[in-house]
Amino acid sequence: MRSKVTGAQRWVVKIGSALLTADGKGLDRAAMGVWVEQMVALHEAGVELVLVSSGAVAAGMSRLGWSVRPSAMHELQAAAAIGQMGLVQAWESSFAEHGRHTAQILLTHDDLSDRKRYLNARSTLRALVELKVIPVINENDTVVTDEIRFGDNDTLAALVANLVEADLLVILTDRDGMFDADPRKNPDANLIYEARADDPALDAVAGGTGGALGRGGMQTKLRAARLAARSGAHTIIVGGRIDRVLDRLKAGERIGTLLSPERGMLAARKQWLAGHLQTRGTLVLDAGAVAALSQGNKSLLPVGVKLVQGSFRRGEMVVCVAPDGREIARGLANYSALEAQKIIGQSSEAIVGLLGYMAEPELVHRDNLILV
Ligand SMILES: Nc1ncnc2c1ncn2[C@@H]1O[C@H](COP(=O)(O)OP(=O)(O)O)[C@@H](O)[C@H]1O
Numbered sequence: 001m002r003s004k005v006t007g008a009q010r011w012v013v014k015i016g017s018a019l020l021t022a023d024g025k026g027l028d029r030a031a032m033g034v035w036v037e038q039m040v041a042l043h044e045a046g047v048e049l050v051l052v053s054s055g056a057v058a059a060g061m062s063r064l065g066w067s068v069r070p071s072a073m074h075e076l077q078a079a080a081a082i083g084q085m086g087l088v089q090a091w092e093s094s095f096a097e098h099g100r101h102t103a104q105i106l107l108t109h110d111d112l113s114d115r116k117r118y119l120n121a122r123s124t125l126r127a128l129v130e131l132k133v134i135p136v137i138n139e140n141d142t143v144v145t146d147e148i149r150f151g152d153n154d155t156l157a158a159l160v161a162n163l164v165e166a167d168l169l170v171i172l173t174d175r176d177g178m179f180d181a182d183p184r185k186n187p188d189a190n191l192i193y194e195a196r197a198d199d200p201a202l203d204a205v206a207g208g209t210g211g212a213l214g215r216g217g218m219q220t221k222l223r224a225a226r227l228a229a230r231s232g233a234h235t236i237i238v239g240g241r242i243d244r245v246l247d248r249l250k251a252g253e254r255i256g257t258l259l260s261p262e263r264g265m266l267a268a269r270k271q272w273l274a275g276h277l278q279t280r281g282t283l284v285l286d287a288g289a290v291a292a293l294s295q296g297n298k299s300l301l302p303v304g305v306k307l308v309q310g311s312f313r314r315g316e317m318v319v320c321v322a323p324d325g326r327e328i329a330r331g332l333a334n335y336s337a338l339e340a341q342k343i344i345g346q347s348s349e350a351i352v353g354l355l356g357y358m359a360e361p362e363l364v365h366r367d368n369l370i371l372v
């Protein structure tokens with residue numbers, strides 16, 4: 001019996017391209033109908049639901065008669081725009097058969113890394129959930145560029161789980177769960193039933209990338225579980241084709257891989273910071289600064305920084321590394337890279353003399369810093 005699953009009140013369910021599109025032959029409406037029936041049953045049992053649905057590119061490819069995923073960005077974006085129509089139509093009509101409405105939400109990484117937009121997205125999602133509508137979320141593929149993309153919907157789903165403070169993230173995929181080796185290459189691989197999301201041994205088993213249609217593979221699912229764990233959510237990676245999969249999870253059956261959060265929950269602001277996946281530069285710290293940051297709850301002062309790499313503006317995310325290159329923390333810089341170069345190694349009192357003004361005495365304030 002998995003009490004953390006049976007007792008979960010708010011679920012984010014993520015369904016990958018590989019599952020939704022019946023191996024490239026268009027949307028698998030029958031399978032979608034079966035998941036919808038189960039999601040409606042969960043809803044009736046009082047579970048709050050948010051759906052993250054991939055499949056726009058794959059559905060668009062099938063509408064266009066393309067059998068090979070294009071590599072050109074504009075073709076992918078065109079396919080996504082075409083496919084997203086079919087995708088939301090299919091979800092809406094399927095939920096409507098049970099008297100439920102859906103709402104489309106398309107997000108980019110930028111939407112969640114900007115604090116204001118993040119808070120807006122959060123209140124809209126909360127309102128939808130309260131209205132008993134099922135939000136159907138996908139990446140806004142038409143407008144994304146490499147810099148502002150999540151890249152895969154596993155990550156998007158995890159950030160949504162943080163956003164709505166879900167108890168459970170269910171990642172439905174084309175395998176029965178996470179195996180101790182890639183089952184495509186190792187037919188004898190065994191399913192991992194339970195693990196801690198932060199277990200470093202999992203990195204080795206989740207090595208491979210996605211299938212022909214999906215993007216992420218197990219690696220992004222593992223990363224998603226770790227991100228979701230930051231807001232205290234459990235993650236289940238499970239086969240979407242398993243008979244009555246969601247009903248059986250709700251009933252506490254031991255199917256799929258359950259990845260549990262281990263550390264305490266991060267405060268909401270720190271979760272938001274942790275969701276910034278794109279960093280713009282690196283600060284190489286001296287040993288004293290490494291020791292200070294590692295104690296926790298300390299700001300990074302310019303005096304403890306030896307080197308500035310990359311080009312970032314004030315307010316952008318930078319990585320803080322030890323002299324040996326080990327990542328210690330990441331946080332939002334109070335100064336641009338050019339300014340930082342002028343003030344590193346100096347005491348904070350010297351900042352006004354060096355720059356002609358002082359924004360903040362810290363290079364990265366502790367409220368904007370998360371330890372890695
Ligand atoms: N350790 C592992 N356990 C299970 N699947 C794995 C593992 N390593 C790699 N994979 C591959 O990840 C694939 C699922 O990821 P992906 O194709 O991105 O699907 P989705 O569209 O559901 O996100 C599986 O088909 C599998 O071949």
Ligand SMILES: N[C@@H](CCC(=O)OP(=O)(O)O)C(=O)O
Pocket residue numbers: 015016017018053054055056057058080138139141151152153154210213214215216217
């Ligand atoms: N936004 C893309 C999905 C990205 C992707 O491939 O995700 P996934 O299949 O979940 O690994 C789409 O709708 O096609």
